[in-house]
Amino acid sequence: MTTLAFLGLGAMGDPMAAHLATYARAHGHRVLVWNRTAAKAGAHAATHGTHPATLEEAAAADVIFTCLPTSAEVDEVMHQMRPHLRPGATWVDCTSGHPDAATRQAAELAAHGVTFLDAPVSGGTVGAQQGRLTVMVGGDAAAMDAARPHLAFADKVVHVGGTGAGFAVKAVNNALLGVTLWATGEGLAVLGRAGVNLGAALDVINASSGRSNASENLIPQRVLTREFPPTFALGLLAKDAGIAVDLTQGVQGSAPVIAQVAALLRAAQHVVGPAEDHTAALKLIEAMNAKEIL
Amino acid sequence: MTTLAFLGLGAMGDPMAAHLATYARAHGHRVLVWNRTAAKAGAHAATHGTHPATLEEAAAADVIFTCLPTSAEVDEVMHQMRPHLRPGATWVDCTSGHPDAATRQAAELAAHGVTFLDAPVSGGTVGAQQGRLTVMVGGDAAAMDAARPHLAFADKVVHVGGTGAGFAVKAVNNALLGVTLWATGEGLAVLGRAGVNLGAALDVINASSGRSNASENLIPQRVLTREFPPTFALGLLAKDAGIAVDLTQGVQGSAPVIAQVAALLRAAQHVVGPAEDHTAALKLIEAMNAKEIL
Amino acid sequence: MTTLAFLGLGAMGDPMAAHLATYARAHGHRVLVWNRTAAKAGAHAATHGTHPATLEEAAAADVIFTCLPTSAEVDEVMHQMRPHLRPGATWVDCTSGHPDAATRQAAELAAHGVTFLDAPVSGGTVGAQQGRLTVMVGGDAAAMDAARPHLAFADKVVHVGGTGAGFAVKAVNNALLGVTLWATGEGLAVLGRAGVNLGAALDVINASSGRSNASENLIPQRVLTREFPPTFALGLLAKDAGIAVDLTQGVQGSAPVIAQVAALLRAAQHVVGPAEDHTAALKLIEAMNAKEIL
Amino acid sequence: MTTLAFLGLGAMGDPMAAHLATYARAHGHRVLVWNRTAAKAGAHAATHGTHPATLEEAAAADVIFTCLPTSAEVDEVMHQMRPHLRPGATWVDCTSGHPDAATRQAAELAAHGVTFLDAPVSGGTVGAQQGRLTVMVGGDAAAMDAARPHLAFADKVVHVGGTGAGFAVKAVNNALLGVTLWATGEGLAVLGRAGVNLGAALDVINASSGRSNASENLIPQRVLTREFPPTFALGLLAKDAGIAVDLTQGVQGSAPVIAQVAALLRAAQHVVGPAEDHTAALKLIEAMNAKEIL
Incomplete structure (x- = not known):
């Protein structure tokens, strides 16, 4: 069973994680959710059948999605999760992040055997609700292809270059x-x-x-x-x-x-x-x- | 019989005048054409059944269209045509002209009983060839409504305000x-x-x-x-x-x-x-x- | 006896006209002053021995200075003064005017035999009070040389080019x-x-x-x-x-x-x-x- | 005896280090010089009585001056010198550096007991030759006061704020x-x-x-x-x-x-x-x- 973790249930992340839940149910995967304000994770679980998790638990997922305000918040959760990461996992950062942060974060994760993809989205809250976001991906193309099936919130995924190119x-x-x-x-x-x-x-x-x-x-x-x-x-x-x-x-x-x-x-x-x-x-x-x- | 004059047979004006010719034929109107390089007017007449005219002849038309590079060229032809204008006529300037020129030109024409409409077009050469231009009109709304049937090169005509507003x-x-x-x-x-x-x-x-x-x-x-x-x-x-x-x-x-x-x-x-x-x-x-x- | 007229007794013009008065007294010239608010002209006369005048009177001066907010105000007074101008006179416009206005005004004055110099000043109110303004002059260089002695408010006068160059x-x-x-x-x-x-x-x-x-x-x-x-x-x-x-x-x-x-x-x-x-x-x-x- | 080191003998640094040499001679101090192209250090020593040094030797100085193209070059020499620094020393960086680099460099040096001052200069090559540069200093004001006598190339030294404020x-x-x-x-x-x-x-x-x-x-x-x-x-x-x-x-x-x-x-x-x-x-x-x- 594949475990997917989604961190950041804001105006974009909440409906994105909902599409992830629908997809996971159909494929026998499990979806962990985390939010700074824990109540939002509880509400998401109650509505969509996802599982609230701590950062430590989320760190052990096969695919980790982040959708946070800026790269600074991604740095914070990454710092806490690093000791618990599973080699071979993929981190898909849907934050509208900073290319410089991507380079640094990719290097830090690589040291733990984890692949980083910068994968910000466009389409707004309407696109998120309809599961029709566009994802622009920087990083390893093969890792993107492997992660593609899990991007249940997207109808267009484009590889635009190396690490940071998506951002x-x-x-x-x-x-x-x-x-x-x-x-x-x-x-x-x-x-x-x-x-x-x-x-x-x-x-x-x-x-x-x-x-x-x-x-x-x-x-x-x-x-x-x-x-x-x-x-x-x-x-x-x-x-x-x-x-x-x-x-x-x-x-x-x-x-x-x-x-x-x-x-x-x-x-x-x-x-x-x-x-x-x-x-x-x-x-x-x-x-x-x-x-x-x- | 209504006489229409079209001045300026450039990349935009040539196909615009062609649509005018088709329309005029169907309604029993006559189309005069003028171009600084007279050969272009002759070619247009040969192809589209329009009539090459001098500026003096064109000045007597019921509706005068201009489609020239700038308001300066409109000033030049207007200067030569002014003595020969017919009261009650309408001048439709499709040039991408200057709002200040419009104010001045409208006042000069009004002194001869002629109504000026600034009526630049958008849609490019393709839109001109297809007769599907958008026309943005400044000036008297009733005069625009009266001239509307003759704008055979347009599929969208919008009144945007007083004189100069179109430009x-x-x-x-x-x-x-x-x-x-x-x-x-x-x-x-x-x-x-x-x-x-x-x-x-x-x-x-x-x-x-x-x-x-x-x-x-x-x-x-x-x-x-x-x-x-x-x-x-x-x-x-x-x-x-x-x-x-x-x-x-x-x-x-x-x-x-x-x-x-x-x-x-x-x-x-x-x-x-x-x-x-x-x-x-x-x-x-x-x-x-x-x-x-x- | 040379008659000098100064029009516009604002924050700059008032002390400039005062220096003109001192100079005129020493050379046997007469200084007329005009201001939109007539009381200011009366006060200037009382303090500096100048003579309040109507625009018609000022128009007959040998040298006319203007120091008004914009070229639009110069146009207004010029329109009223035109019929009364004296051929051979020089109009020195110290307004921070518009080069296009200078070209037009110079042509209009030339038709009356009057030479126009655009001659804006710099140095601020302190420079005006000290009579140490810099004047940048556009127009005929010989006319500038002839007017130079009268520029009693200046310690630096530079010819920068043809009509409008000063502005x-x-x-x-x-x-x-x-x-x-x-x-x-x-x-x-x-x-x-x-x-x-x-x-x-x-x-x-x-x-x-x-x-x-x-x-x-x-x-x-x-x-x-x-x-x-x-x-x-x-x-x-x-x-x-x-x-x-x-x-x-x-x-x-x-x-x-x-x-x-x-x-x-x-x-x-x-x-x-x-x-x-x-x-x-x-x-x-x-x-x-x-x-x-x- | 106080040892002063000057790193970077470019168009600015060369004459600055010359003034340092004159000052040091008068006060019994010793001046070490270093340049990426070693020949320039040799020439400086021959002309001004300074001492060419390796980065390791320069690292042991009481006051270290750097005057390099950008903060990146300062990072490079700092990296090599760090193991050899002497606690209690002061590093005066006259480079036109980056405020972010200053914050980082100051923290790194503090860990070795060395105080960092960002101290870029203005006055150009003429000011450097005349020893009349202006120095704008960020960092600890007391450290600046202590280093002030050694700034022999300056005639104006101004404390503008904390670390990075000078840059x-x-x-x-x-x-x-x-x-x-x-x-x-x-x-x-x-x-x-x-x-x-x-x-x-x-x-x-x-x-x-x-x-x-x-x-x-x-x-x-x-x-x-x-x-x-x-x-x-x-x-x-x-x-x-x-x-x-x-x-x-x-x-x-x-x-x-x-x-x-x-x-x-x-x-x-x-x-x-x-x-x-x-x-x-x-x-x-x-x-x-x-x-x-x-």
Whole structure:
């Protein structure tokens, strides 16, 4: 019997672990769950038939999934679990982590005979609930192929390069989310000052060459409605854009636009609040233009 | 019988005027065509049954369409045509023009009893050939409704505000095209330096939140293939992004990301060449990162 | 007897006209003064022996000085004065004006036989009071040489090019003021978050290669003291940086850093208030970093 | 007898160690010198009466100075010297190092009873030759006071905060150097395109509020002369601006202008070449504007 452990039952992790449970039931596997707030693990077990576990117990699993806020939290649980790891296991980190952390963590786990895959996901809470996430994987391709059947929460799994490459792609993707969100917000604020009908403008942009996921989905659904539903925190988007900056620095690349947007998102985090939805970054643009986007 | 005049038979205008001709034939209208290089008007007439005309003749039409490189060229033909305009006519300017020019031109035409609509289009040369362009219209809504049947090259016509609003939305759309193109290029150049597989990275981004028209269509089709087919000139994209900057200045708005990208596109125009395809702007990013995007 | 007219008795103009009065008295010239709020002209006359005048009277002067908030106000007075101008006169515009306006105004005045010089000043209110301003002049060099003796408020007069060049240099200078102010503010906010002693840091920077007028004078005197004395309004600095952006656009140049700072200063104008001292732009940086600079 | 060791005899270190030798002779101290290329140490000894030493010998000194390209080179020598360090010694690192490295290095040395001071210098090669450098010190203030007499190459020593604060201030200073250099270059390129006399423009700016060390010294002496003398490498300036970016990231600060300039300097490094003088960054601006600055 294969034992799978899932650590981190947040807005993404909870439904991901639920898909893991369904899959495990069908294949005779066992799913251990752990969460910093233990009550969430208990609730998950009651609802999905998973098994609450300590970090020590989870460390003995064949495949360990982590889905935590940042690489720092992964470091913490890894530190506690290291003495109890089972050689031959695979650690699949679905956190939106840091490429530098991946390199270090992979080396530490390798010393215990454990393979690390950085495997962040995209698709949001809706994708997690539907089990239709995209997973971008860095690390050993054969290890990814072996782990693939267990990625029950994914409908697209792509190997993008060596250790850290998954985190790198995720950071760049989220930085581009930040860029499109911010720049579209700028454009709408300026058009608003010019007296243009913003709903009509967005309608046109979404039929034209300037369209993006931000213009097609996020701004109509979250900004123009003034709802800003808190599904992905502004502080986490600022963190991810910051990882893209770190990545750029690490390879001595030049990305002035991503760098500028990362700085503006950090500013929005301080001005608007880190726990607000990431689309609330546009409230800073509104202040900068003395104009609401509606 | 209604007379329609179409001025400017470039990569966009030529197929647009062809759709006008088909429509006119079905409704018993007449289509005059004019082009700076007269041979193009003759060829259009031979192929599509339109009538080559002088500017003076075109000035007497009921509906005048212009589709020229910039508002400066529209000013030139308008200057020559003004004495010959017919009161009650409508001038539909499909140029990616300047909002300030629209205000001025509308006032000048109003003095001759002619209504000006700024009506730039999006959809590219493919959309023009298929007659499926999107038209964003600024000016009098009733005049737009009256002219709507003649917009035979469009499948979506949206009224976005008063005079100049159409040009404003077009400028912002193209600025956003520039932002998404440039920022995605930056991200890929950095990932390339980090040794990530760029095709796989783009595949993931296009299934994720950072996707845009640039990441889904332009970069895979034009950059990764190294083809950079010259359908929309870099110099014109830089001009359009510059109009978005002017617009921002005119309303005392703040759009730091659009401003930065407009400056970088202008730099690319000088470094790479104004006649190159707009996607060739990424060659400057490649130089800035000492890394090809492929 | 030569008649000199000075229009615009603001924080700069008032002491400039006072130096003109002293000079005129010594040379047997007459000084007319005009101000939108007439009481200021009366007070100036009472204190400095100048003569309050209507725009029509001022129009007949041999040399006309203007020192107004923007080129728009110069346009207004020029419109009223045009019918009354004296051929052979010289118009010296000390406003921080717009290069495009200079070209237009010079042409309009030339039609009346009047020579236009764009002649903005630097040195601040202290320099104006001491009569030690620097004047940067665009236009005809011989006309500048002829007017030079009358520039009693200046100790340095530099011919920088043709019509508009004076305004252009002034706009770039003030944009650089904005860049150095803003960037030094950013650096200090970050150092403050890192727990560094900011007074000591500034002391070191001012002995090192990163120093500027902003770091040596403005920030120690106005920001670290939290006084922000309102001598040069934030709204005017944002306007001047905007002129540098317009200038860049007009020559198809690429200045991404100036463009970004101009956008951020405009944002600060909206967030902090246009009438605040220009150094109060750093209050936006403080909000963006959740950290006071002190 | 006190033994002083100086490691790193580059363009800065060589004259610094010479001043150390003069001071040591007067006070009966001994100076050991080390350089990666041993011949330079031999030459220094021959000229200045210092003593070439191995890293093992240098490790036993009472005060160890390092002046190396980056913190990575300091790590290398520290790794080799660690077993031979003398408890009670002080390590004064004059490298333009990384604040994160300082924290780590200080902890490693503390374990051997050695105190680490980050003590980067400013003043350039001229300041080094004259023994008039400014030193910005992070770490224990009492240790700085004790080491102060040995800083024979300095005429200004400022304690700016705890461990890493010296490197942080140096990074911000050099980032500001980069900002002023780049932005002034942009302004001049645009003025050049507008036909303004650049020498006159710079003369005016240097009498006005936009002036900086870059406008007053670097650009007139190195750029307008087209000499670009290679005293401080572009690659090192890009590295330092990058440290300021890392610092900003580390404290979750927001510095969009510094971030943008750091990215542009990195681009210049790739386009113009890392070994060129830092002022040659303006050659990229020239390409971006199709205009030489002269």
